[in-house]
Amino acid sequence: MADTTHGTGGLTFDKSKxxxxxxxxxxxxxxxxxxxxxxLGFALMGQSFLFDSNGRFDSIFNEQRLRIIIxxxxxxxxxxxxxxxxxxxxxxxxxxxxIVGVTAMVAMSFAQVAEVNGYPNPKALFGPAFMxxxxxxxxxxxxxxxxAAGLVNGLLIAYTRIPPxxxxxxxxxxxxxxxxxxxxxxxxxxxxxxxxxxxxxxxxVIWFVLLAILFHFILKFTIYGKHTYAxxxxxxxxxxxxxxxxxxxxxxYTIAGILAAFAAVVLSSKNLTAQAGMGVMYELDAIAxxxxxxxxxxxxxxxxxxxxxGALIFGVIISGFTFLRLDAYYQEMVKGVIIVGAVVLDxxxxxxxxxxx
Amino acid sequence: xxxxxxxxxxxxxxxxxVHALEGANFTLRKGEHVxxxxxxxxxxxxxxxxxxxxxQRTRGxxxxxxxxxxxxxxxxxxxxxxxxxxxxxxxxxxxxxPDNLFLGREKTKFxxxxxxxxxxxxxxxxxxxxxxxxxxxxxxxxxNTIQNMSGGQRQCVAIARTATFHSKLTIMDExxxxxxxxxTAQVENIIRTLKEQGEPLIxxxxxxxxxxxxxxxxxxxxxxxxxxxxxxxxxxxxDVVAYITGAKTQPEYADAA
Ligand SMILES: Nc1ncnc2c1ncn2[C@@H]1O[C@H](COP(=O)(O)OP(=O)(O)OP(=O)(O)O)[C@@H](O)[C@H]1O
Ligand SMILES: [Mg+2]
Numbered sequence: 147m148a149d150t151t152h153g154t155g156g157l158t159f160d161k162s163k164x165x166x167x168x169x170x171x172x173x174x175x176x177x178x179x180x181x182x183x184x185x186l187g188f189a190l191m192g193q194s195f196l197f198d199s200n201g202r203f204d205s206i207f208n209e210q211r212l213r214i215i216i217x218x219x220x221x222x223x224x225x226x227x228x229x230x231x232x233x234x235x236x237x238x239x240x241x242x243x244x245i246v247g248v249t250a251m252v253a254m255s256f257a258q259v260a261e262v263n264g265y266p267n268p269k270a271l272f273g274p275a276f277m278x279x280x281x282x283x284x285x286x287x288x289x290x291x292x293x294a295a296g297l298v299n300g301l302l303i304a305y306t307r308i309p310p311x312x313x314x315x316x317x318x319x320x321x322x323x324x325x326x327x328x329x330x331x332x333x334x335x336x337x338x339x340x341x342x343x344x345x346x347x348x349x350x351v352i353w354f355v356l357l358a359i360l361f362h363f364i365l366k367f368t369i370y371g372k373h374t375y376a377x378x379x380x381x382x383x384x385x386x387x388x389x390x391x392x393x394x395x396x397x398x399y400t401i402a403g404i405l406a407a408f409a410a411v412v413l414s415s416k417n418l419t420a421q422a423g424m425g426v427m428y429e430l431d432a433i434a435x436x437x438x439x440x441x442x443x444x445x446x447x448x449x450x451x452x453x454x455x456g457a458l459i460f461g462v463i464i465s466g467f468t469f470l471r472l473d474a475y476y477q478e479m480v481k482g483v484i485i486v487g488a489v490v491l492d493x494x495x496x497x498x499x500x501x502x503x
Numbered sequence: 504x505x506x507x508x509x510x511x512x513x514x515x516x517x518x519x520x521v522h523a524l525e526g527a528n529f530t531l532r533k534g535e536h537v538x539x540x541x542x543x544x545x546x547x548x549x550x551x552x553x554x555x556x557x558x559q560r561t562r563g564x565x566x567x568x569x570x571x572x573x574x575x576x577x578x579x580x581x582x583x584x585x586x587x588x589x590x591x592x593x594x595x596x597x598x599x600x601p602d603n604l605f606l607g608r609e610k611t612k613f614x615x616x617x618x619x620x621x622x623x624x625x626x627x628x629x630x631x632x633x634x635x636x637x638x639x640x641x642x643x644x645x646x647n648t649i650q651n652m653s654g655g656q657r658q659c660v661a662i663a664r665t666a667t668f669h670s671k672l673t674i675m676d677e678x679x680x681x682x683x684x685x686x687t688a689q690v691e692n693i694i695r696t697l698k699e700q701g702e703p704l705i706x707x708x709x710x711x712x713x714x715x716x717x718x719x720x721x722x723x724x725x726x727x728x729x730x731x732x733x734x735x736x737x738x739x740x741x742d743v744v745a746y747i748t749g750a751k752t753q754p755e756y757a758d759a760a
Contacts, residue, residue: 364619367624388578
């Protein structure tokens, strides 16, 4: 059914007349940025950025670099899936980085092996009863951590009407404190093999892709998704239409917390260790990916597809700078410029669409 | 059963020191169409917000369909059978027409999935087309998001929404304020259809011609109080204006002056 026209005055449902999806622009930006790095690569380094297969003939890509780009963004990408929903809702979440820190510490404590090279595990926090546990235990514990933190965020925002920026800023500070308190600042290592397998190799990418697909579906086709967009686009209208706005906010922030906790599991598993400083600034990178991906900070607009593309742009830029051997200082400065640029672009886009009305 | 669908007794709303609505006694019979008129800030929208549970009243009673009601929110009111077009349109800009028509009462499949139940887009789309056809509302493309529509088209969407769902009472707060001649005629037709179907209506409007064309009775608000209750046959435009401006007050509402 491509086109349905009704007798009375051209009432149509016409797919071809839909507005140009913003994701196409973001994809265009991704291509453009890759091309810029290709150009700079040839001009400055005398080699290609992505299309250099190191002498192998089964691929036209520099697979190693592609892998690094994707792996680099996968874990923060998982957080960005949560940030996307929070921002579409019209909110903001500054706490996921710290939730990663505390969750990694707590989960790792429940993922300890009993013996390291034949000696008792020197880092184990708890007694022998808490060693060599099945992998489901640390995962469940982690999810509960994320759920609790997200729930507190949501309840604060929905029922005390504190602005999301402040509520999640509080959580950001408090959760980081909890991470440091947990093992008195000591890192925790020596996870069981099954825990270490969760984030081994390219697994983080698989988790990211699976979660992206799942939440793409949820946002597009479920009532949860529809209400998220509705609240972000006009909270009063959503309330008057009978959507339980407060309950829905709690749910969205809770899901964002759970996603951050899952990112913590993958990250600590991949690194085989957990430290209190894990995930610092991840929330800002996640927000950057989201905003670059065309999710509007004023709410109601954006998609998971956009965020995935935004994450790729983010990864390409970072590894592009590494490829050009640019100092890390410059990388951070440019990152800042990109975030602000993306927001300016978003506002400009909205003003233009408002002017058309 | 009595034939009164809605009654308010001493309905009052204070916003801090602002007495936006004071002691409103109002009745509406089944099948009756009543207009509420009054100057800007007279308390008309406030009256509607107390009935529909958007806000909680300071004092007074609302009796709907024979029972005292205390709606916690607009959804309660809607589930009880009150459909409302609010003055500030309750539309979500970033969503399209079917999404807005079904906002807050989406059709879903797999309801055991709770908050993650699946939207039945196809059925909502077909119902939307049917509803717009029935109400004669013309919108070029229902996949358009609301933000890309004219003020009149938005209003039509909001009104089609109320007219689509069967209700015991429809309330419209200045439904044609932003509309052109043609769209106004469309809305008035929707209202006539409701009248034919015997559905009661409260219409808030500043348009004298429209009020005299459509309703049976006119209630006038002034500075938060009801100051007149006039059968259409017993009054005319000049008379109503006199009540609105305060030149006249009906004796039974004398304390309103
Ligand atoms: N949330 C609020 N807080 C404080 N005062 C309010 C609030 N809402 C309305 N008022 C005041 O209550 C009075 C009545 O407002 P209301 O919106 O009911 O007027 P109205 O009759 O609908 O006017 P109009 O014809 O302009 O729509 C006004 O003086 C208004 O300023
Ligand atoms: Mg009003």
